Amino acid sequence: MKKSRYSIRKIVVLAIFLAISVVVSYVESFIPIPIPGVKLGLANVIILVLLYDDTIGNAFLVLIMRIFLVGLIRGSLFTPTWFMSLSGGMFAFVAMLIFSRIPLFSSIGTSVMGSISHCIGQIIVAICMLSSLGLLYYLPWIMLLSLGTGIMSGFLAILIRKRYKEIILGNDLGHN
């Protein structure tokens, strides 16, 4: 039998991470925030953990599948809102990829950078769709909020990485 690239353990762990991030990003869309178009970005924590403790390809896979699945669940697949979240996700992924490889920054800085570039990616798509630079006026509001949520999800990522190492990576040594 041809050996798969992924062990069963890896597939299960990635599926759990995907399920968590889909549920979290669906649930947080119900949390009201006064500034329009802003979310907590808790699903970004999962991508951050995978970027640090797993391969880049797996993190990208989980990100793309999350965006598709959330689009299917919310019924917004291939609508302007969905393209905004796709472009935001791509921008955030590239920014977090770069910053997570620089030793000067911990996961707090990386996640702040990720949430700021998520907003910039969304704003760029919105500007292209409405072709109005007036939307740039939203940027300070969104940046202020994303600073807060970015710091929060950075701390969360530190906590989750600690547990992840203890539970999942720790068990691997004993049973492989």
Add this chain to the structure above:
Amino acid sequence: MKFKIGDLILILVALALTIGGFIYIYFPKHYDSNYIAKVEFNNQVVLKVDFLNLTEEVIDDEVVTSISYDMFKQEKTYTLKGRISEVVICASKNGIYVKASGCPDHICINTGIINTPGRPIACIPNRVLITVIDVEADLSWKRVVIVFVRLLCLLFS
């Protein structure tokens, strides 16, 4: 794993940029009689509302389907045919806002009332954009370039 010096620098830089943006947007603005609201659909101006005098200039009759006036509230109501549903826009002395829309997120309604240049009301599913502009100095790309130059100055000062 803990908080590093790079994080602190990053957060401070982002905070400085944010505060600079706020200063630019909110500092030199006054409530001015030169302001009118411009309503765009599919990137075309369809309606211009002078909300201080409650007069309007309809540019596209096919998009702006009806106009009504409420004597008691002193409000004018405009109904637009958006891409997915009708958009009901209200204008009064205090400014202009979206009263009802069939879009899924209701971001346009939650934006609330606007009366100065700065925050626009955007309904992306309906392709409707409402901005308040200064009749004398329209918002142009030059102004956006100036924002970035000012922010850069702030950053390196």
